[in-house]
Amino acid sequence: MSDRTRVVVIGGTSGIGRHFAQSCAERGDDVVITGRSEDRTKRIADEIGGQTRGIALDLADPERIVDALADVDRVDHLVVAALDRDYNTVREYRPLDATRLLTVKLTGYTTVLHALAPRMTDESAVVLVGGLASHRPYPGSTTVTTANGGIGALVRTLAVELSPIRVNALHPSIVADTPFWSDKPAAREAAVSRALTKRPVTMHDCAGAIAFLLENRSINGINLNIDGGEVLI
Numbered sequence: 001m002s003d004r005t006r007v008v009v010i011g012g013t014s015g016i017g018r019h020f021a022q023s024c025a026e027r028g029d030d031v032v033i034t035g036r037s038e039d040r041t042k043r044i045a046d047e048i049g050g051q052t053r054g055i056a057l058d059l060a061d062p063e064r065i066v067d068a069l070a071d072v073d074r075v076d077h078l079v080v081a082a083l084d085r086d087y088n089t090v091r092e093y094r095p096l097d098a099t100r101l102l103t104v105k106l107t108g109y110t111t112v113l114h115a116l117a118p119r120m121t122d123e124s125a126v127v128l129v130g131g132l133a134s135h136r137p138y139p140g141s142t143t144v145t146t147a148n149g150g151i152g153a154l155v156r157t158l159a160v161e162l163s164p165i166r167v168n169a170l171h172p173s174i175v176a177d178t179p180f181w182s183d184k185p186a187a188r189e190a191a192v193s194r195a196l197t198k199r200p201v202t203m204h205d206c207a208g209a210i211a212f213l214l215e216n217r218s219i220n221g222i223n224l225n226i227d228g229g230e231v232l233i
């Protein structure tokens with residue numbers, strides 16, 4: 001078995017997950033990324049390059065997660081970043097759409113841990129990606145706010161149950177250079193004006209924070225906001 005760090009990024013075909021996977025591949029890690037489509041995931045794994053391979057996986061179908069991850073062997077670092085977006089409000093509620101996102105972000109994330117925990121070592125570490133919507137609701141965020149609040153609780157029980165494996169979560173505000181926000185300049189500018197740093201949070205910032213959470217061996221069971229101080233005002 002190679003002594004390279006073995007990294008798995010669930011939701012590694014786009015945005016923050018892809019950016020983090022790219023940074024790992026560039027430093028020589030063995031990387032597995034997942035996305036829903038086999039062809040797309042394999043193509044993006046090839047684009048990332050290095051020792052990267054792609055696996056198709058739909059977290060909205062949690063019964064199939066264990067089988068989909070069956071040929072992943074040792075896992076040193078696991079990042080779970082998948083998101084299937086849902087715009088929902090309580091007055092015009094679409095329960096099926098809400099259920100899909102809650103399944104992805106809560107049952108799906110937990111099932112990934114169930115599948116991969118047996119392939120982790122005592123030094124392994126996990127980062128779940130939540131989001132600041134848990135504390136800062138916005139119009140249509142009802143399901144996302146609920147899911148990200150759940151991630152905040154999930155890290156605590158997972159850190160206890162999986163000890164000595166470490167489990168932490170990162171909660172970004174708007175990450176300005178992700179594909180989702182690329183065509184929404186007004187929302188990006190509003191986020192910059194709310195941040196005390198007066199600069200956008202970027203995927204590079206998130207990748208650095210994820211690396212910190214994975215690598216610092218005393219950081220465990222925490223929810224780290226990455227928002228330029230936005231929650232203080």
Ligand SMILES: NC(=O)c1ccc[n+]([C@@H]2O[C@H](COP(=O)([O-])OP(=O)(O)OC[C@H]3O[C@@H](n4cnc5c(N)ncnc54)[C@H](OP(=O)(O)O)[C@@H]3O)[C@@H](O)[C@H]2O)c1
Pocket residue numbers: 010011012013014015016017034035036037040041057058059060080081082083084104129130131132133171172173174175176178179180181
């Ligand atoms: N972007 C932001 O500003 C922001 C802010 C706060 C929090 N976050 C959090 O950061 C994480 C990443 O967000 P992002 O905007 O960078 O991501 P993104 O670009 O929207 O990419 C989402 C990823 O999730 C995968 N995915 C979608 N539905 C899935 C499903 N049902 N099962 C498995 N995988 C699925 C996608 O793969 P395929 O499309 O290839 O299937 C893709 O790899 C999310 O957890 C999000 O809540 C993001």
